[in-house]
Amino acid sequence: MKQHALNFNSGPAVLPLEVIETSKQALQNFNDTGLSILEIGHRTEAFKALVFETQNNVKNLMNIGADYEVLFLTGGATQQFMQIPYNLLNKSDSAAYVVNGIWGEKAVQEAQIWSQIQVVSNTTNENHTKIETDFVVDKNHKYLHVTSNNTVEGTQWHQFPKTEIPLVADMSSDIFSRQLDFTKFDLIYAGAQKNLGAAGVTLVVIKKSILENNPENLSPILDYRQHIKAGAILNTPPVFAIYVLSETVKWIINNGGLNSMEQNTFEKASAIYKIIDDYKDVFHCPVRKEDRSFNNIIFNMPKELETNFLNECKAHKFIGLKGYRTKGGVRISIYNAMPLEDVKILGNFMLDFVKRYV
Amino acid sequence: MKQHALNFNSGPAVLPLEVIETSKQALQNFNDTGLSILEIGHRTEAFKALVFETQNNVKNLMNIGADYEVLFLTGGATQQFMQIPYNLLNKSDSAAYVVNGIWGEKAVQEAQIWSQIQVVSNTTNENHTKIETDFVVDKNHKYLHVTSNNTVEGTQWHQFPKTEIPLVADMSSDIFSRQLDFTKFDLIYAGAQKNLGAAGVTLVVIKKSILENNPENLSPILDYRQHIKAGAILNTPPVFAIYVLSETVKWIINNGGLNSMEQNTFEKASAIYKIIDDYKDVFHCPVRKEDRSFNNIIFNMPKELETNFLNECKAHKFIGLKGYRTKGGVRISIYNAMPLEDVKILGNFMLDFVKRYV
Numbered sequence: 085m086k087q088h089a090l091n092f093n094s095g096p097a098v099l100p101l102e103v104i105e106t107s108k109q110a111l112q113n114f115n116d117t118g119l120s121i122l123e124i125g126h127r128t129e130a131f132k133a134l135v136f137e138t139q140n141n142v143k144n145l146m147n148i149g150a151d152y153e154v155l156f157l158t159g160g161a162t163q164q165f166m167q168i169p170y171n172l173l174n175k176s177d178s179a180a181y182v183v184n185g186i187w188g189e190k191a192v193q194e195a196q197i198w199s200q201i202q203v204v205s206n207t208t209n210e211n212h213t214k215i216e217t218d219f220v221v222d223k224n225h226k227y228l229h230v231t232s233n234n235t236v237e238g239t240q241w242h243q244f245p246k247t248e249i250p251l252v253a254d255m256s257s258d259i260f261s262r263q264l265d266f267t268k269f270d271l272i273y274a275g276a277q278k279n280l281g282a283a284g285v286t287l288v289v290i291k292k293s294i295l296e297n298n299p300e301n302l303s304p305i306l307d308y309r310q311h312i313k314a315g316a317i318l319n320t321p322p323v324f325a326i327y328v329l330s331e332t333v334k335w336i337i338n339n340g341g342l343n344s345m346e347q348n349t350f351e352k353a354s355a356i357y358k359i360i361d362d363y364k365d366v367f368h369c370p371v372r373k374e375d376r377s378f379n380n381i382i383f384n385m386p387k388e389l390e391t392n393f394l395n396e397c398k399a400h401k402f403i404g405l406k407g408y409r410t411k412g413g414v415r416i417s418i419y420n421a422m423p424l425e426d427v428k429i430l431g432n433f434m435l436d437f438v439k440r441y442v
Numbered sequence: 443m444k445q446h447a448l449n450f451n452s453g454p455a456v457l458p459l460e461v462i463e464t465s466k467q468a469l470q471n472f473n474d475t476g477l478s479i480l481e482i483g484h485r486t487e488a489f490k491a492l493v494f495e496t497q498n499n500v501k502n503l504m505n506i507g508a509d510y511e512v513l514f515l516t517g518g519a520t521q522q523f524m525q526i527p528y529n530l531l532n533k534s535d536s537a538a539y540v541v542n543g544i545w546g547e548k549a550v551q552e553a554q555i556w557s558q559i560q561v562v563s564n565t566t567n568e569n570h571t572k573i574e575t576d577f578v579v580d581k582n583h584k585y586l587h588v589t590s591n592n593t594v595e596g597t598q599w600h601q602f603p604k605t606e607i608p609l610v611a612d613m614s615s616d617i618f619s620r621q622l623d624f625t626k627f628d629l630i631y632a633g634a635q636k637n638l639g640a641a642g643v644t645l646v647v648i649k650k651s652i653l654e655n656n657p658e659n660l661s662p663i664l665d666y667r668q669h670i671k672a673g674a675i676l677n678t679p680p681v682f683a684i685y686v687l688s689e690t691v692k693w694i695i696n697n698g699g700l701n702s703m704e705q706n707t708f709e710k711a712s713a714i715y716k717i718i719d720d721y722k723d724v725f726h727c728p729v730r731k732e733d734r735s736f737n738n739i740i741f742n743m744p745k746e747l748e749t750n751f752l753n754e755c756k757a758h759k760f761i762g763l764k765g766y767r768t769k770g771g772v773r774i775s776i777y778n779a780m781p782l783e784d785v786k787i788l789g790n791f792m793l794d795f796v797k798r799y800v
Binding site: 089091093094095096097098099104107108111112117118119120122123124125126127158159160161162163165166170193194197198275277281282283284285301302303304305306318319320321322323324325328401403404409 | 447449451452453454455456457462465466469470475476477478480481482483484485516517518519520521523524528551552555556633635639640641642643659660661662663664676677678679680681682683686759761762767
């Protein structure tokens with residue numbers, strides 16, 4: 085029985101009801117151990133098996149092989165902004181960064197602490213309303229960093245840049261929402277709280293070759309190699325957050341995998357974008373059409389209409405529609421777990437709103 | 443209705459049944475939001491209120507004032523091994539460390555990466571079977587670091603060292619199990635998975651004065667000052683783990699606070715130590731009596747007896763009694779949430795075992 089409000093939060097975000105149900109059961113009795121998942125030792129066979137199974141499920145979904153490692157770290161994508169340059173860049177190394185929004189900017193801020201960073205593309209002057217693809221990357225950089233989907237600005241890479249150097253991507257807000265050739269990437273990371281589960285764990289997928297010739301004598305807890313050597317259980321990991329991630333990944337597999345996620349995502353996003361395009365005077369999406377995000381749809385409305393719109397959304401228990409705290413406007417986040425029917429309810433409300441106000 | 447096995451895990455460990463029950467409800471519908479706690483935005487008023495309330499509850503329990511800050515970080519105590527020297531020590535600074543066991547050793551390993559560390563007391567030669575108190579600390583060190591309770595070695599500081607320099611303590615395994623004058627400490631940290639809740643969050647309590655004259659230009663995500671400035675919500679925190687911590691802290695308050703926790707802890711530990719002392723030939727606790735831990739009781743048994751003992755424990759669903767993975771022996775962890783009645787069941791089993799085998 086659905087007791088949920090309609091959750092358009094940008095993250096932490098909507099989760100599959102099945103995952104919440106299973107999590108409740110695991111809170112009572114995990115895997116017939118007689119213990120709650122919250123009380124289970126992280127070095128028990130049951131938990132080690134869960135980690136191993138989830139690593140394999142992630143690899144299968146991504147269609148990547150033994151040349152990749154799968155870790156479940158903490159501190160969110162933001163800590164990866166720091167761990168990536170800390171692990172990959174020697175003092176004499178440099179890296180190239182693309183800045184298409186607030187998260188790319190933050191990634192650069194952290195990276196600059198550790199080494200030389202060159203911003204090879206920056207769409208600040210266009211208010212990040214588009215993705216630029218015509219930039220040049222010096223081959224001497226150790227890697228190129230991109231944000232695959234910009235949660236705040238509502239843009240998304242639909243064709244990733246071709247590059248001769250390793251490609252590193254923050255996929256926090258669109259991972260597993262589409263088919264990709266993941267073998268094109270050397271490091272992929274994603275905070276779990278959008279498409280992968282609950283806040284508290286970050287998926288980090290690393291091609292082993294990118295860990296060669298890296299700095300020595302790193303802090304062990306920040307060193308990817310130490311985490312890999314310890315089989316992804318270096319110290320006490322966030323057991324429950326990993327459990328929810330494991331269940332969410334299983335849910336994706338059981339619901340048709342990435343192919344199916346991609347179709348559903350496209351169908352949901354298209355339904356909203358159609359309304360936006362049909363009623364341009366009411367819903368103004370500033371993003372260049374070919375760069376629109378299928379996960380986070382942003383638009384502005386004439387001021388008075390927007391206030392009414394957001395108030396009515398609140399009354400309808402449509403949650404999380406206010407734009408990013410420093411940006412304003414409206415944002416509709418439609419991750420994998422958001423049912424098409426809920427998107428249609430919102431779409432019908434938008435149409436009804438137009439009828440009543442315009 | 444108790445469906446639980448008897449959980450003597452060293453951590454993640456037993457939680458109060460009430461906390462598990464409340465967590466299950468929050469998984470269904472948090473605070474009447476219509477959303478699961480797993481789906482709730484970390485910048486919502488509801489979650490910000492929870493963080494603020496928990497900070498206050500922690501401060502009240504510790505009887506500390508506005509000169510302290512309370513943070514909820516990630517990466518376990520191990521990440522604090524790194525963050526403490528990284529935040530507090532300039533290149534020219536040094537710090538003093540006490541090594542009474544494996545966790546103190548690991549703290550030194552991480553700290554050495556960042557600055558000069560002097561080990562002022564090391565009980566390795568005594569197999570960490572006691573706590574030394576007759577060491578001298580140079581006043582020029584920036585702080586003195588101790589591990590308040592040694593989970594693996596079964597020792598505990600019952601009188602903390604008097605020092606003229608700031609005192610930093612890893613209290614992961616005995617926080618809130620006793621009354622302490624917390625104002626004597628300048629930084630206290632504890633992974634949640636023993637006495638504070640579930641794995642995935644680390645409580646860090648900082649006296650503001652220790653953050654003065656610290657290194658500039660730190661990585662923002664690793665910088666305590668940035669977390670404080672952001673009201674303990676710098677980036678997406680581990681929402682659910684913080685929720686469980688908040689409920690566990692409330693449970694401590696509702697069950698008589700630290701005074702009551704201390705009495706219960708003493709009563710439970712004494713019941714087991716009495717059996718150990720009464721049957722020295724069967725249960726050999728190597729720890730010097732005045733340094734015994736009230737949270738983690740360790741002992742060895744004659745080899746064949748020990749195998750039988752651990753096998754029978756397993757059959758009785760007494761969980762987590764095997765000593766630390768690199769150490770062996772038996773370990774009984776009895777944190778706050780472990781009921782006295784469960785300890786008595788184990789105690790009676792120990793007595794019965796003696797009768798049958800000796």
